[in-house]
Amino acid sequence: MSVELKIPVIGESVTEVTLSSWLKKDGDYVAEGEAVCEIESDKASMELPAPSAGVLKIMAEAGSELKIGAKIGELDTAAAKPAAAAKTEAPAAAPKAEAAAPAATASSGKEVNYPSPAARKILDEKGVSADDVKGSGKDGRITKDDAVNASAPAPAAKAAAPAAAPTATRAPTVPGARATRPEKMTRLRKTIASKLVEAKNTTAMLTTFNEVDMFELMALRKRYKDAFTKKHGVGLGFMSLFTKAVTVALKDWPAVNAQINGDEILYHDYADIGIAVSTPRGLVVPVVRNAESLSLAEIEKEILALATKARDGKITIEEMQGGTFSITNGGVFGSMLSTPILNLPQSAILGMHNIIERPVAINGQVVIRPMMYLALSYDHRIIDGRESVSFLKQVKELLEDPSRLLLDV
Structure with missing residues (x-):
């Protein structure tokens, strides 16, 4: 059995919203009441909770502009809840392996600083690693606002030229950058x-x-x-x-x-x-x-x-x-x-x-x-x-x- 996910009625004057980002991935199992996506109207943003527990099937892309009542996904309520993955201990012979494991929250086991789809896209465009951004969302999730405010790390200093090449010259200094970055106006900003x-x-x-x-x-x-x-x-x-x-x-x-x-x-x-x-x-x-x-x-x-x-x-x-x-x-x-x-x-x-x-x-x-x-x-x-x-x-x-x-x- 499947339950439809639809854009809910938000207010008397709201007829259309923007699907800002998905908080869950396609195929994820979500609990009843757990937030699955963010939607933005011309007045405010809100998280959409899952009406039932089940496996999520995403049917609308993040960034889409949708009418009230539009179907954006389904929840397969017949799917069994996956068993929690057994924790494995690092072998004694490799004590350093623990340091390579991703940080996780004590309560959920989810990776800290994992970005939402919209945030991931912005970070990729900026060339910023999620590891360099502190997430302000639930369980350390990197939100769209976190990504927008993130700055690209300063480039690493180049190694000094070897002594055998004393004639090498430094590249001429480039004047201040004049790059532009187009960004779509949010529905709230347009309103x-x-x-x-x-x-x-x-x-x-x-x-x-x-x-x-x-x-x-x-x-x-x-x-x-x-x-x-x-x-x-x-x-x-x-x-x-x-x-x-x-x-x-x-x-x-x-x-x-x-x-x-x-x-x-x-x-x-x-x-x-x-x-x-x-x-x-x-x-x-x-x-x-x-x-x-x-x-x-x-x-x-x-x-x-x-x-x-x-x-x-x-x-x-x-x-x-x-x-x-x-x-x-x-x-x-x-x-x-x-x-x-x-x-x-x-x-x-x-x-x-x-x-x-x-x-x-x-x-x-x-x-x-x-x-x-x-x-x-x-x-x-x-x-x-x-x-x-x-x-x-x-x-x-x-x-x-x-x-x-x-x-x-």
């Missing part, structure tokens, strides 16, 4: 590109700026971060404080939390905040639901869980849909100032930046303060200048006097 162009072309996007004195916020965080971590089991970061300030301001300026829906403006009485996360596959925006009703600790835990899933490629489409407002932090990469692009269909996005000590005037005195520039990009079709500027000013005031977040004033 990101399309969405960004759509946002630029279909909205009346404008950006307003302000700056926030981070002194009080940083002092508050320093004062309570150890007690916070001890009680809640999660660190107190700036993102939860910014998220809370945003949710308070959105209540007073509901247009910033609204969306255009045909000929109507759709207002939300809740705040689902998208938090931009950079991953090896591109930028994704998981959503913290009902952030307005969460405590700082609950926001921190949710952000940590979603960010971890996003970076591990485990984030689901449902966890990235339905946001009403987004926050992106370019400051973690050293950005001083930027104009973030709207995350459609949302109408506004807040950009955080790096914190720099600068001289500022306070009560007639020049003092050094940790300052951050804030940028609010918004759709001018439904958000007027008064609303956007007032919203950003309120966020600034809440962050500069964080006690207001606790007192709701």
